[in-house]
Amino acid sequence: KNEVEQSPQNLTAQEGEFITINCSYSVGISALHWLQQHPGGGIVSLFMLSSGKKKHGRLIATINIQEKHSSLHITASHPRDSAVYICAVGSWGKLQFGAGTQVVVTP
Amino acid sequence: DAGITQSPRHKVTETGTPVTLRCHQTENHRYMYWYRQDPGHGLRLIHYSYGVKDTDKGEVSDGYSVSRSKTEDFLLTLESATSSQTSVYFCATRGQGSDSNPYEQYFGPGTRLTVT
Numbered sequence: 001k002n003e004v005e006q007s008p009q010n011l012t013a014q015e016g017e018f019i020t021i022n023c024s025y026s027v028g029i030s031a032l033h034w035l036q037q038h039p040g041g042g043i044v045s046l047f048m049l050s051s052g053k054k055k056h057g058r059l060i061a062t063i064n065i066q067e068k069h070s071s072l073h074i075t076a077s078h079p080r081d082s083a084v085y086i087c088a089v090g091s092w093g094k095l096q097f098g099a100g101t102q103v104v105v106t107p
Numbered sequence: 108d109a110g111i112t113q114s115p116r117h118k119v120t121e122t123g124t125p126v127t128l129r130c131h132q133t134e135n136h137r138y139m140y141w142y143r144q145d146p147g148h149g150l151r152l153i154h155y156s157y158g159v160k161d162t163d164k165g166e167v168s169d170g171y172s173v174s175r176s177k178t179e180d181f182l183l184t185l186e187s188a189t190s191s192q193t194s195v196y197f198c199a200t201r202g203q204g205s206d207s208n209p210y211e212q213y214f215g216p217g218t219r220l221t222v223t
Contacts (some may be wrong), residue, residue, distance in 0.1 A: 012119065030210065031210045033211075033212070035214075040215070041195065041217050043197065043214040043217075044214070045211055045213070048211050062141055074182060086149065090210060094152065094155065094165075095140075095150075095152070095212065096152075097149040097151070098151040099148070099149040103206055
């Protein structure tokens with residue numbers, strides 16, 4: 001059983017819609033990461049958080065340590081947001097990854 | 108972005124041959140990681156390094172070895188490649204406690220390896 005579970009596995013949205021991706025984990029962590037992987041394959045870090053909420057532009061990430069749950073929200077989604085979003089949890093730098101959520105935003 | 112390069116970017120090899128993948132970084136990061144990414148499994152840690160000549164195994168280390176003789180280079184070797192090692196391999200780096208984002212990992216562009 002994967003210790004990091006993401007939902008949904010796939011998501012299709014129309015441009016402008018609000019998108020939420022969820023991540024639940026079962027291990028103790030020092031930080032949770034949200035990563036983005038574009039069709040070309042490159043992986044970039046979007047957020048790293050250990051408590052509360054962070055916001056970068058249209059992206060918002062929240063974490064509830066007690067419930068071992070995090071959400072990634074995309075507001076006013078755009079086709080360029082189409083990518084795989086990956087949740088990863090870590091302790092002392094070693095990460096365990098979720099399987100990813102494939103997001104497709106249609107015009 | 109951290110300066111991380113991987114070579115080669117694509118490789119096709121035959122079963123039983125040795126293969127070495129290289130990760131090179133220019134950020135003077137202490138920690139380096141090798142992951143493999145497979146459909147249905149996500150990213151999985153193969154080996155990692157916490158300093159020059161200091162390495163340890165990850166969750167899928169069987170069939171792989173690593174070496175780090177200098178800070179900037181982390182090599183992953185498949186001693187005798189098998190078809191189950193067909194995958195996309197990512198290298199990542201991380202700074203250390205004194206850095207501004209000590210736990211953030213920076214990923215290389217990936218190497219697509221096919222073992223026939």
